[in-house]
Amino acid sequence: MSQHMSMRNIWRWIRAATGDDAYERYVEHHAAKHPGEPLLTRAAFYEESQRRKWSGVTRCC
Amino acid sequence: MELLKNILGIVLSIVGACALTMIAFHRDEPVNALWIVTAAVCVYLLGYRFYSAWIAAKVLSVDASRATPAERHDNGRDFVPTHRWIVFGHHFAAIAGPGPLVGPTLAAQFGYLPGTLWIMAGAVLGGCVQDMTILLLSTRRDGRSLGQMARDELGPFGGFAALIGTLLIMIILIAVLGLVVVNAMKHSPWATSTVFATVPIAILVGLYLRRWRPGRVLEASVLGVALVLFAVVSGGWIDSSPTLRAAFDFSAVPLAGFVIVYGWLAAILPVWLLLAPRDYLSTFLKLGTVAALAVALLLMHPMIKMPAMTQFIDGSGPLFGGKVFPFVFITIACGAVSGFHALVSSGTTPKIIASEGDVRLVGYGSMALESLVAIMAIIAATLLDPGVYFAINTGAGIVGAAPDAAVHTITGWGFPVTVEQMKALANDMGETSLFARTGGAPSLAVGMASIFGSSFGRGLLSIWYHFAIMFEAVFILTTLDAGTRVGRFMLQDLLGNLWKPMGRTSWYPSVLIASALVVAGWGYFLYIGVIDPNGGINILWPLFGIANQMLAAIALCVATGIIIKSGKVRYAWVTALPLAWLALITSTAAWQKLTSADPKLGFFAAANDLAVKLANGVLPPEKAAVAPQLIFNQRLDGWLTMFFLAVVWFVILDMLRVSIRFLRGRPVASSSEAPYQVSRLTST
Numbered sequence: 001m002s003q004h005m006s007m008r009n010i011w012r013w014i015r016a017a018t019g020d021d022a023y024e025r026y027v028e029h030h031a032a033k034h035p036g037e038p039l040l041t042r043a044a045f046y047e048e049s050q051r052r053k054w055s056g057v058t059r060c061c
Numbered sequence: 062m063e064l065l066k067n068i069l070g071i072v073l074s075i076v077g078a079c080a081l082t083m084i085a086f087h088r089d090e091p092v093n094a095l096w097i098v099t100a101a102v103c104v105y106l107l108g109y110r111f112y113s114a115w116i117a118a119k120v121l122s123v124d125a126s127r128a129t130p131a132e133r134h135d136n137g138r139d140f141v142p143t144h145r146w147i148v149f150g151h152h153f154a155a156i157a158g159p160g161p162l163v164g165p166t167l168a169a170q171f172g173y174l175p176g177t178l179w180i181m182a183g184a185v186l187g188g189c190v191q192d193m194t195i196l197l198l199s200t201r202r203d204g205r206s207l208g209q210m211a212r213d214e215l216g217p218f219g220g221f222a223a224l225i226g227t228l229l230i231m232i233i234l235i236a237v238l239g240l241v242v243v244n245a246m247k248h249s250p251w252a253t254s255t256v257f258a259t260v261p262i263a264i265l266v267g268l269y270l271r272r273w274r275p276g277r278v279l280e281a282s283v284l285g286v287a288l289v290l291f292a293v294v295s296g297g298w299i300d301s302s303p304t305l306r307a308a309f310d311f312s313a314v315p316l317a318g319f320v321i322v323y324g325w326l327a328a329i330l331p332v333w334l335l336l337a338p339r340d341y342l343s344t345f346l347k348l349g350t351v352a353a354l355a356v357a358l359l360l361m362h363p364m365i366k367m368p369a370m371t372q373f374i375d376g377s378g379p380l381f382g383g384k385v386f387p388f389v390f391i392t393i394a395c396g397a398v399s400g401f402h403a404l405v406s407s408g409t410t411p412k413i414i415a416s417e418g419d420v421r422l423v424g425y426g427s428m429a430l431e432s433l434v435a436i437m438a439i440i441a442a443t444l445l446d447p448g449v450y451f452a453i454n455t456g457a458g459i460v461g462a463a464p465d466a467a468v469h470t471i472t473g474w475g476f477p478v479t480v481e482q483m484k485a486l487a488n489d490m491g492e493t494s495l496f497a498r499t500g501g502a503p504s505l506a507v508g509m510a511s512i513f514g515s516s517f518g519r520g521l522l523s524i525w526y527h528f529a530i531m532f533e534a535v536f537i538l539t540t541l542d543a544g545t546r547v548g549r550f551m552l553q554d555l556l557g558n559l560w561k562p563m564g565r566t567s568w569y570p571s572v573l574i575a576s577a578l579v580v581a582g583w584g585y586f587l588y589i590g591v592i593d594p595n596g597g598i599n600i601l602w603p604l605f606g607i608a609n610q611m612l613a614a615i616a617l618c619v620a621t622g623i624i625i626k627s628g629k630v631r632y633a634w635v636t637a638l639p640l641a642w643l644a645l646i647t648s649t650a651a652w653q654k655l656t657s658a659d660p661k662l663g664f665f666a667a668a669n670d671l672a673v674k675l676a677n678g679v680l681p682p683e684k685a686a687v688a689p690q691l692i693f694n695q696r697l698d699g700w701l702t703m704f705f706l707a708v709v710w711f712v713i714l715d716m717l718r719v720s721i722r723f724l725r726g727r728p729v730a731s732s733s734e735a736p737y738q739v740s741r742l743t744s745t
Contacts, residue, residue: 017147060155
């Protein structure tokens with residue numbers, strides 16, 4: 001992956017690192033792998049991903 | 062390229078060796094903190110460059126051509142192949158909690174050297190190795206948890222021990238962290254109002270992320286961080302208004318009550334409302350503050366004022382009892398070896414790792430960075446005047462509640478401090494008093510405030526101090542929320558075996574009861590810690606350290622067993638040596654806590670000593686009132702230590718049993734590794 005340090009790239013990295021782009025990635029994945037199946041809304045996807053994230057050990061001492 | 066890397070290795074070795082010599086042998090003159098940072102960074106880079114590469118190649122046979130669970134089960138949700146630096150960031154944010162800040166601060170009572178050396182050596186030879194190994198083993202097993210791996214590879218007993226061990230550690234951990242927050246807020250309206258304000262701010266951010274702008278993490282976090290910073294500043298205004306001031310001035314017992322009720326609410330409310338948004342805030346603050354602290358340390362490059370070793374290595378320390386061996390290794394768990402990391406390394410991270418080749422950076426690298434955070438914490442504690450450090454961190458039960466008595470005792474130890482000096486310091490920090498603020502948070506905040514103050518402006522010392530307190534409190538409360546929730550799931554799982562409906566994680570009565578039981582568990586230890594005139598930390602922190610190191614021993618047992626079963630017994634020392642060391646220190650520490658006749662060290666000795674004093678009527682009335690509870694608690698802690706010791710030795714023996722069977726060619730549980738599948742991802 002040859003990446004130059006343009007503002008656009010940096011912004012993309014920040015979004016990816018914080019999970020800001022999680023829904024877009026889900027939509028992309030959905031379109032590629034499961035076209036035609038029902039798609040979660042932005043709010044439903046967010047709530048589901050938080051519930052999943054916090055049902056295991058995700059934070060430490 | 063290879064030549065360049067080798068030259069780099071040689072340069073690092075020389076610089077590292079010089080720095081280590083500086084801090085270890087120049088005992089007569091004060092040492093600059095930069096030498097410590099340099100030594101640590103060189104040690105981590107060398108460990109990463111050589112030891113982790115060797116382990117990856119020889120011991121774990123890391124194979125970048127093998128598809129990871131993220132690739133095989135890619136579902137766009139929890140299994141997502143992710144770039145290695147992003148995985149690194151997530152994993153670091155997950156493992157780095159308040160532990161590496163508190164432990165080194167307390168261990169500074171032995172001087173700067175024992176803690177510093179253990180943080181470096183423990184990390185590169187133990188903690189980083191554990192994290193990387195468990196991460197790879199879990200990645201090879203579809204992201205299975207430590208408990209599941211223990212059950213699959215060793216047997217049902219190993220799995221059960223890991224589950225019980227985790228649950229109990231969680232309870233002790235939350236109690237001790239709760240105590241740190243309570244002690245930081247006690248009679249400090251500024252700190253209390255700021256910490257309280259983080260709750261409505263988190264809820265606001267939660268509503269923003271769920272209702273108004275779903276999933277816009279960046280916008281919401283920026284908004285939340287701005288509000289939290291405003292809360293720090295406005296805490297100062299509250300503090301300067303006599304009426305508002307009184308509204309936020311609480312003693313420890315009601316504050317503990319608030320924390321207990323808060324913990325229960327956080328565990329039963331939907332995660333999006335309080336837990337998740339608080340975590341976004343704390344992650345941003347944590348990463349930002351750690352980076353700022355590193356920059357400020359480089360700018361300030363302070364001299365270390367604490368001696369390399371104090372007289373307290375003989376076991377007479379005022380913060381907690383026990384000699385430097387084994388107690389420095391118990392006090393500093395997080396930052397050197399932390400068993401808890403094995404749970405994170407076998408949780409979310411293995412599900413997003415794109416290539417096995419990334420486990421070095423993510424597993425070994427993240428832990429090395431956390432270890433550096435611990436180094437910064439020990440620097441922040443040891444750059445204070447030792448007299449000030451002891452005045453802040455020693456409980457009133459040891460040096461006396463009156464400032465005159467306290468400074469007299471501490472000066473008598475050879476660490477001069479005056480009442481005027483403490484008063485001026487408290488005034489600078491915007492507090493009424495800094496005497497006997499046990500728990501590590503206030504002294505770390507004073508250290509951080511002086512680092513930030515001298516690098517970025519001295520006029521704002523009180524703001525920096527309360528920023529540091531808020532920063533610690535925010536992510537302590539995140540760990541408290543998340544831990545209570547995980548504890549609840551574990552308890553529901555256990556109770557589900559007794560009565561089916563209790564095992565349904567979303568059945569509301571089960572949620573309420575299991576959460577209440579977990580909160581009652583840690584709430585009890587928190588309450589006892591709060592009423593203990595010696596500060597409570599002196600009892601709870603060693604118990605937590607022993608428990609956390611024992612969880613690491615369980616994780617290393619699982620790793621060693623798997624390495625032997627994979628036919629690599631000649632390399633088993635890589636995890637077996639840290640395991641042997643942890644078994645030695647935790648067993649020694651536990652043994653001393655159980656059998657020592659010194660009431661400052663032994664649980665049962667302390668209980669008996671207090672019982673005799675109570676019976677003879679020599680206790681002052683306020684101490685006599687709480688004595689029965691303290692006596693019961695010391696005995697309970699003793700029984701708990703015995704239980705931990707038994708669990709860890711059963712797991713070690715179980716691992717040895719399985720390994721010996723394997724080496725003799727007898728049948729053992731077959732490997733639970735997922736079959737090899739070639740990766741189709743192009744390397745990034």
